Amino acid sequence: MPVLLLTRSGPVHDAVVPLCAAAGVEVEVGGDPALCLATWSRAELVLVGVDLAEQVVALAPPRRPDVHVVGLSPADTVFRAAVAIGATSVVDLPDAAPWLVEALADVGERASPGRTVGVVGGAGGAGATTLACALAQWHALRAPTLLVDADPLGAGVDRLLGMEERPGVRWEGLADTAGRLGARALREGVPRRDHLGVLTWSGLQRRLDVPTARRILPSAARGHDLVVLDLARQDPCLGELVERCDDLLVVTPTTVPALAATARLVATLGREADAGLVVRPGALGDADAERVTGLPVVASVADQRGLSAAVDRGLGPLTGRGPLARAARSLLEAA
Template structure:
């Protein structure tokens, strides 16, 4: 469903209303203040929904469907955190989060962009490789694409792309970002047309924060049609917040018994607007539909287990050529994922 330009604020709290309207006015935006019934009526189409802590319980009790761009705002972080999971919403505490709120409103007012997270259902299944493959397929399709590493325990997305020596900033140089930041494309590595935000490898990288990740993703969303996230199997708080704001989440599941069992547990904890499973096929493994049913998510496609993809990584080359079996399968997955993300957003 297409979004309209409304920013909804669900609250009856006067000071909260004043704080949010002041931030919006500074950006030349207007806020529509509504009650719970008004929010439900506009829930599918509003561009952004801000939920005050005073109305979070009432809204959550109605069981609204998951959608992106929902944020809890208020002056009590503990109260807000209680309703984050039930509403699938990010938490913006005020007044300390005022700059972040402004960045959120400015980012979501920009050109239409889609954010997709790629999560592994079990260790070593190849989620980072799939994320990189989807990014390359997106560029070949004509999309502008950014690939964002949010997993400090992973091997590094620049390594997956064979770009560990590529010039440009990594996360340690971006940790000071807050609120609305300018165009960061000029300082980031670009690999075969994909803008890459990779983890650093120094002894003191610093920790990703919700504020810095939100600011960088906001900038990327204003200049890319697709932003792909690699949050890792055990996401940090900043990565979890980013996944909640994604239009779609891809869960990559292996076909073995243990891999399917692990993917089922990961699927149960996924947060966000919509999720689907992509199955990594293996010789002699169960049918893709059987794996998807066991995981409990709709099937968005499958990819083969291809030794050449691993060989590409060892050789420092991006994964899977466009004409390879794996590359063609990833291109098909991209089409499905893109459609799912557009339908949600």
């Protein structure tokens, strides 16, 4: 049962049930809390009407997340009952109806967030964006995936994937919004092609709005099996974005200048756990790359024939069974 509403109040019922219907989620309405204890534990979201809050306190149901007390202009005394049952908030309807709509939008989504993988170039022109696109394309064949363009000065991941004409919200549009964004709303709002969604910019003047990113990334992880962040190596907020990643892939050619630049980047991040090197052909070997950077080599990607032509045709970098496809498979299946 997605939503449990405990109330005998007609006004509370009439305020909440239509919102559930509009969100497309099933709601069970119970007027006797004692008969709803089984559903209390199973429901994804529990809404306790102010009229039954004291009765719920007397029953002492097990503590659980996602419990809210709802009512029309609730009295101050109800806050004591809300604390007693472990409610997260007291929702004043109809003023707080938009907040409740957003909470309902996430009902039915995953209970735990999806995996977030960051990809950053250890040196300029390392091919990090190409790898990020390949990872997203490969996983999108299997499950909902979001590719987040966090490189304001890049070409745009939508262009590499041939999705620049797809309708949907971009960073600029999200920066103009406020409050919590539902996972489903984000997943359905960004430009998509089948299971693959992209979040990038629409104009030439771009700036990653950090407060917006803080709001969006948790929703992205709740609504997708995999979120891939294409990171900018010289962005001031790189460190914060990296901390939001479950895994970090640092892409570098195995040349002396590239490895020197990569070592400096790794030192500034201060993160070695869950981070690995993806190396491209150069004069040095994997052992040299690991010694210089302090990171393990987790994949090696050879040059892919016809890559530029595939991108120019709007197919994206993942074509056939080339080096990028093999690397994407090994990197995502290994975790």
